[in-house]
Amino acid sequence: MFNPRRLSLARKRRRLNAKVLAEKAGLAVDTISRLENGGNVPDDTTITKLIQVLNFPKQFFFDQDPQEIDTGAVSFRSFSKMSARERDAAVSAGSLGLQLSTWIEERFSLPAPKLLDLSYETDPEIAAHSVRQSWSIGERPIGNLMGLLETKGLRIFSLSENTATVNAFSFWRDDKPFVFLNNFKTAESSIFDAAHELGHLVMHKHGDPKETRSAEREANGFASAFLMPAKDVRAVIPRRITIDTILHHKKRWRVSAMAMAYRLHSLRLLSDWQYKSICIELGKRGYRAGEPGGIDRETSVVWRKVLTQLWSEKITKNDIADSLHLPLDELEGLIWNLAGLDQRPTKLGGGPRAIK
Amino acid sequence: MEYARLGPIETAPRLVGDSMLYYLMVDQSGAAELTRPVVSGGTFLAAVERIYLSSGDDDPAVLSEDIGPVDNFDPQVVRK
Numbered sequence: 385m386f387n388p389r390r391l392s393l394a395r396k397r398r399r400l401n402a403k404v405l406a407e408k409a410g411l412a413v414d415t416i417s418r419l420e421n422g423g424n425v426p427d428d429t430t431i432t433k434l435i436q437v438l439n440f441p442k443q444f445f446f447d448q449d450p451q452e453i454d455t456g457a458v459s460f461r462s463f464s465k466m467s468a469r470e471r472d473a474a475v476s477a478g479s480l481g482l483q484l485s486t487w488i489e490e491r492f493s494l495p496a497p498k499l500l501d502l503s504y505e506t507d508p509e510i511a512a513h514s515v516r517q518s519w520s521i522g523e524r525p526i527g528n529l530m531g532l533l534e535t536k537g538l539r540i541f542s543l544s545e546n547t548a549t550v551n552a553f554s555f556w557r558d559d560k561p562f563v564f565l566n567n568f569k570t571a572e573s574s575i576f577d578a579a580h581e582l583g584h585l586v587m588h589k590h591g592d593p594k595e596t597r598s599a600e601r602e603a604n605g606f607a608s609a610f611l612m613p614a615k616d617v618r619a620v621i622p623r624r625i626t627i628d629t630i631l632h633h634k635k636r637w638r639v640s641a642m643a644m645a646y647r648l649h650s651l652r653l654l655s656d657w658q659y660k661s662i663c664i665e666l667g668k669r670g671y672r673a674g675e676p677g678g679i680d681r682e683t684s685v686v687w688r689k690v691l692t693q694l695w696s697e698k699i700t701k702n703d704i705a706d707s708l709h710l711p712l713d714e715l716e717g718l719i720w721n722l723a724g725l726d727q728r729p730t731k732l733g734g735g736p737r738a739i740k
Numbered sequence: 741m742e743y744a745r746l747g748p749i750e751t752a753p754r755l756v757g758d759s760m761l762y763y764l765m766v767d768q769s770g771a772a773e774l775t776r777p778v779v780s781g782g783t784f785l786a787a788v789e790r791i792y793l794s795s796g797d798d799d800p801a802v803l804s805e806d807i808g809p810v811d812n813f814d815p816q817v818v819r820k
Contacts, residue, residue, distance in 0.1 A: 493818040527811025534815040616807070623770055636809070689817040 386431070388422040389452070390445045393479060394438045395420075396472040397714065409433040444709040451482040453555060466549045474543060474550050478564055480710065481541040481718050482557060487708055492690055497537030497561055502586045508605030511587050515610065523613040525637050529575050530682040533563070533582065540578075540684055542567045544717025554581035561585045567721035570674060571681040572640040579607035605650075612637045612647045625654060627665050638679055641671040684722040691723050762791070771795055 395405050395416075402416040409416075410433060418424040426434070435442055453475050466474075488494070500518050505511045516522065519536060526532055534540060543550060543566045551573075554563045563581045565574050583606030588599055621633060625648060634644040645666065649659035670676050694704070705715040762774040774791040777784050 491820055493816075493820060495815045521810050524807055525809040527809030528813055531811065531813030531815065535813045619807070685813065686815050686817055689815075693817070693819055 386419075386425055386445055387447060387449065388420050389449050390447060391416075391434065392420045393450050393476050394434075394440045394444065396469075396476040397480070398438055399469050399473050400437075401469070405434075405437060408437045440711055440714075441706075441709050447709055450479045451486070451557070453478045453482070453557075470550055474553060474564070477541075477543060477714075477717065478553065478555070478562070480714055481562065481564060483708055483710075484541075484704075484715065484718055485539055485560075485562070487704070488690060492693075494539070494686060495535055495537045497559065499536060499538075499561060499582075500586050501589050503588065503590045505587060506602070508583065508587070508602050509609045509614070511583070511602075512606050512609035513613070515582070515586060516613065523616040525616065526611065527638070528682060529578055529611075529638070531685050533578060534684060534686045537561065538563055538582070538585075540565065540686070540722065541718050542720040542722050544720050552577040552581050554584050556585065556589060567681070570640065571679050572634075572638065572643070572675050575638055575682060576607050576611065576640065576643055579610050580604060582610065583607055608643065608647050608650065611639055612644065614651055617647065617651060617653070621648065621653060625658065625662075627662055627669075630662065630666075635679065640675050640678075641666050681721060684719075687719055687723040691719075762789075 395402070398405075400408070402420070403413050405411075406413040406416045409430075411430065415424070415430070419426055419430075431442065431445065434445075455471070455475055498519075500515055502511045502514060505514070519532070521532070530540060537560070539560055539562045541562070541564045543552065543564045550566055551569070552563065552565045554561065556562070563578060563585075565577055565581075567574060569577070580603045583603035584599070587602055587606060617637075620636065622629060630641050630644050630648070634641050637644065639647075642663065645654065645659060645662050648654045649656070654662065666672065691701075694700075701715055702712060705712045708715070760776060762776055764772065765775050766772045772793040774793065775787050776789040778786045778788060
């Protein structure tokens, strides 16, 4: 039976409003509205028109209700800068990510979540220290944050939104923490975003993490303290700090030059004047728009293992997409830049195969 | 190394109870030491004892492995 919620989901993923979808499909706007409200059931001709525009497999529209995400329970960065269309597209990607996650976890056992619930904690420094303590990593820098987070049970997906206004978002579902990262940004930014989302997941688990200034400040403070522990920074950073000091030492904590300058300022190792001067100079050298000479992007160990195992069984991403009734581009988007595998078979030889 | 100007102390070290008085000497490059000097007429004469704290070259931490990065993570993924 045609599922109206899936029509809404596909439309939002394609960043179309009802009016534009109607125009492209040669249908009336009212028709789209009635279909999405469940008031009408489309005939075959209408379905064909919708499929041509949305480019989703026909079977997608006849599956059970998608696992919808409560936007009130999702932590967004830069929420205020996002348009409703961008937000809907990102949340819809989250819904498809849940579908993919269910598919994976029916076939693989993944690490159980081991996150503290620090909803009571309002000091990001203490929260970051508590998480480090519970994970037994002391004050040492983290050489592979994504590997650490996956070991502790975070489910990490990619956001294929090539827009600066959607950085990342996270939420809890069935006691599992989900993080969606915008992998179009620099490697350093993605690492900071992941730590920021970890902050939301442990500090705002039960609250309404919709963007409020204090929640964002807490998550930023958490990320900064988690990635650059105060004691380690004080032990390593020399007394006289120049821009070259920052460019040299930022590699230790795998953060951007701007993020490191901010941390040094917040730890009072840089005066207001020094911080301002360094920010201006970093901007001139291109560190505001990007990260010249940056580090390599971190990749997901979990996704690499899962895809490698599936490929060894001759199950390709095409097969996964077919099984989920998703277009390949949507599946690719959810794991884009995550697996770190260059050689990706798109379709192996042989006939149809059962996917267990 | 330039030493901070001292007061009119005749000799050092001097006893403060059961403790010795050390001077923290810091030069412009950041080199630092604790010194028990002999001072006469406000002028440094000699050092009885010098404890070097830092050479002042701007990399104080020689990183050993135990404070290097942690990166050996291997999340377990098992096929059902």
